[in-house]
């Protein structure tokens with residue numbers, strides 16, 4: 001049995017979502033508005049919950065918003081909810097106190113729900129830095145000329161080389177950040193946690209941020225029509241074959257199928273999920289399954305192929321992409337796919353976090369011709385249609 005890790009050794013993500021979103025001017029708090037078909041807050045919750053280095057996810061919401069949050073996240077579970085305060089700093093502090101009451105943590109990533117798209121690379125860089133430093137934050141350079149205004153007129157140009165844009169997630173040694181917040185709890189003016197950490201005398205290091213981490217703040221950020229104009233459609237296709245053998249399990253679309261033979265090969269040899277993974281990777285020109293999960297690497301032996309598809313979907317999400325639909329064909333003589341079709345569709349829809357009406361599964365035989373006709377193997381094809389924001 002695997003021992004549960006001591007709470008004080010865990011890495012937590014704390015997502016603050018208790019603001020009112022005044023600048024966005026929407027008729028609901030911006031964290032519940034839809035971006036790419038999902039509530040803003042859902043994007044970062046999904047990303048943290050699926051990241052292997054994150055043990056626990058905490059979400060801070062406004063008083064009375066717990067039900068709205070649960071609706072925005074359904075059917076996801078496995079997160080904890082805390083009620084926020086009047087300022088971002090108070091909301092973070094409430095979250096930290098709840099984590100302390102739950103046994104504490106080793107590391108904490110504090111993140112704005114208003115930044116829905118988090119590249120895994122940024123999480124990895126931040127956590128990598130925490131192995132030797134007490135904190136790290138993502139930053140981006142200022143690329144425009146920066147000025148100060150006076151009476152709404154140009155006063156002076158500021159040296160942009162000394163100005164950097166600070167993003168979240170911001171990563172900290174939990175105990176040190178907790179103590180810093182305890183110390184500065186009466187000062188409600190800090191716009192981020194790095195300021196509080198630095199004020200407490202600690203070093204704040206920096207890693208490369210990412211434009212994907214843009215904070216959705218102003219009405220134009222939520223202007224769906226404009227965003228739709230700026231999207232481009234992409235498609236990707238995938239094809240895979242695995243050999244059938246006695247004494248093996250048969251996995252298709254992440255569902256175990258009762259059959260006298262199973263498939264042999266990479267991971268759990270789920271030929272359908274492998275074709276789907278390649279279709280998704282193809283849509284963003286990101287290589288193929290073997291590039292990301294080499295068959296020669298022993299860690300993938302017997303692995304659940306769900307993980308590969310989730311990885312491919314996360315690469316699309318990191319680019320602000322939406323998966324519109326996937327269509328798959330299983331090519332085999334046996335087993336019959338129809339009795340399992342709805343279960344597989346449901347499972348794939350859940351893996352991709354899209355509606356089941358966007359997932360199609362078909363099956364065909366090859367009229368007893370070729371290797372599929374002789375029941376030596378099963379082949380699968382998949383096609384995925386996605387859209388990306390133009391850049």
Ligand SMILES: Nc1ccn([C@@H]2O[C@H](COP(=O)(O)OP(=O)(O)OP(=O)(O)O)[C@@H](O)[C@H]2O)c(=O)n1
Nearest residue numbers: 016017018019020021022023086087091113114
């Ligand atoms: N009292 C607050 C204020 C802000 N936040 C969160 O802090 C993040 C960054 O804040 P910001 O983008 O400023 O959000 P709002 O405060 O909601 O926006 P506005 O300032 O336009 O009202 C957001 O995810 C927001 O929900 C929070 O948890 N509690």
Ligand SMILES: C[C@](O)(CO)[C@H](O)COP(=O)(O)O
Nearest residue numbers: 088112166167168191192215
């Ligand atoms: C934490 C933050 O996102 C870092 O850039 C930012 O400070 C939040 O600022 P806001 O004033 O709450 O928009």
